[in-house]
Amino acid sequence: MANLTGLTFGQKEWTPKFVEAIDKETCLGCGRCFKVCGHNVLTLLGVNEDGEIIDEDDDDDDVERQVMGIVNKDNCVGCEACAKICPKNCYTNEPLAM
Secondary structure: OOOEEEEEEOOOOOOEEEEEOOOOOOOOOHHHHHHOOOOOOOOEEEEEOOOOOEEEOOHHHHHHHEEEEEOOHHHHOOOHHHHHHHOOEEEEEEEEEE
8 A cells, every 4th residue: 555755855755654643651741742843733731640631621730740642633744753852752653545
């Protein structure tokens, strides 16, 4: 099966790999990926002591730690900058099958 490909400015073929998932058990919530992504794909989410994602309307006292979450997957351009900067290798990125 063929994957979506593009061309770089130098006319070299390139296969974008789009963000599919983030391992919330491994994520430090450091925000490096959030800062490097210019397409509003990611956001920080609060997690309680049971490992459950906390709604942002809930009390901040329940937040045990923060992890990264995918909020606008459709905005991803497949550059993999998030995965490349992640110190814990939390990202799963996949090419788009055609």
